[in-house]
Amino acid sequence: MQYLPNIVFAITLVASIGFFVKNIRKLIRNIKLGKDIDRSDNKAARWKNMAKIALGQYKMVRRPVSGILHVLVYVGFIIINIEVLEIIIDGLLGTHRVFQPILGDAFYGFLIGTFEILAVLVFVSVIVFWIRRNVIKLKRFLSKEMKGWPKNDGNFILYFEMVLMSLFIIMNATDISFQEINIGNPISQFIAPWFSGLSPETLHLIEQSAWWLHIIGILTFLNYLYYSKHLHILLAFPNTFYAKLQPKGQLDNLEAVTKEVQLMMDPSADPYAAPAEGEDEAPEKFGASDVTDLNWVQLLNAYTCTECGRCTSSCPANLTGKELSPRAIMMKTRDRLEEVGENIDANGGEFKDDGKQLLNDYITPEELWACTSCNACVQECPVNIDPLSIIIDMRRYLVMEQSAAPQELNMMMTNIENNGAPWQYNQMDRLNWKDEE
């Protein structure tokens, strides 16, 4: 029976990682429901973006307070996770602090001491984050789309981190032999006296409980990611890698339209000609009315969004009380994508029409038409999400498939068609300005 804890640990570990992998495969399957888009060019620039923006947190510090606190949590969380490696080995082998004799007391103490200080910094940062959300009530955390689950999700993550950091410190504080060597406990030495007077057996029990709860907490958090907005800790990396490299003002030119336009402009083309062999597929749909009309990078964007709301808080439409919120565009895209994914799971791998789509059921034309295409949301996103591309693709569907542009825009477009200007002026008057002074 002496191996029981090791076996329990191994089973817990394998089950947790297995469940996580299962969900990640589902996530990748869902992202691949998107249309193909080639983002394999200019690898050097892509790696650089990933290093600078995801790893280097370059865009986070555009807002210094939340930016610097976020860097602390991020660095702390990554570095403290080195400790998880030791925990896993200890758990599997039944050892206790397996790295201590290997690294020597001095170096081991230095490492754990660093982790302890980082743990406190993470704890304090997370408290500040919680205060910003719940006490100061920053406007961007209280928008319409942040009611219910998104609000709770944000707080749950903060609680998780508070608890994990506390357990790490308690685990060290109640570890008698670790406290006795008295290096590597810059924080826990002040916590240890809280437990003075308890018997060594009780202390050991607390230490072991903290150890177990810590690792179970980490594994739970790992599996929580898929259900939360917190996926950005993983997806920020591919998302910044595959993000658009062109100037922000450049929209893609739809290739399907280029083909049609070439045909229309080609004087030798026969409009009544039967389509050539192999071209008898259904005509391509222009623009996007559902998530499967978007490309996979746009869907990856939706999963990566951590709902920080920097986009929405800089959106001119949102700032002036319009219905549009770029964050909500991303959240709705993800919600619909997950709905489609669940539909596929429920119907044996095949999507069964549910009578719903992203347009109207999630995102309304009113939101789409409020956008000024100013790129403030794209600029602000700390992980290079592009809400504007989704808005434009959905406008394309509204206009080219449904002829459902606002009336004034139809007039503008008719003018461009007829006289080459958005207003009703005669093309022949185009140079009149030179004689008008």
Added chain:
Amino acid sequence: MIVPTMAEMMAQGKQPEVLFWVGAAGSFDDRAKKITRAFVKILHQANVDFAVLGTEESSTGDAAKRAGNEFLFQMQAVTNIEVLNAYEIKTIVTCDPHSFNTLKNEYPSLGGKYEVFHHTQYIKKLISDGRLSVNDSVLKDKRVTFHDPCYLGRANDEYESPREIIQRLGVNLTEMKRSKSTALCCGAGGAQMFKEPEKGDKDINVLRTEDALETNPQIIATGCPYCNTMMTDGVKFKEKEEEVQVLDIAELIAAANQL
């Protein structure tokens, strides 16, 4: 005003060094036409050998594209590219950041590859090439703030050219709290210029004008005919049109050099 067209140039067997793309606003809008004329005066002063397409120019299709009408955009693009390529145009300058963005970024993959300048970039080049000098006494000590057009700034990362020119005017430039990459849109982009805004609690141009008025300016400078219209309307809404002028950078240079 002497403004040669490409057709006239071609008839004389000449090729200008740059094509001035006037744009729909610059051609037809009464306010924007003043910017167009100011820029032509600058081109004349710097002895730039330029031409316009005149009646052969047509909408770039920017507004149509951003309204979702990719068909109309590409029809416009292909038509314009045919004209531009027939005249063997290599270099284009425009006072409209929307035309600038579309010509520079969206025409190349449709067959239109040109070196494209926004007029603030071109004026900066004329100055650094020693072809144009700016008088810094006429507008001396005027309080100026600069509104970044989205399609020049965020869209194409050009924040410095307009500011470098403004610095040469001897004016006092005060930045708004939201400027450069955090600048607020004027509300005209993405085809909003041509429609009523969606319902909300304020108009975007009013909010942006408030940003500008916080700097207590005598002049709100900008580099886009649409921003100009929106900011001018905002200043009127705030009943400040007696104290505050909205001017394009080309107009500032023309005024400084008393053209």
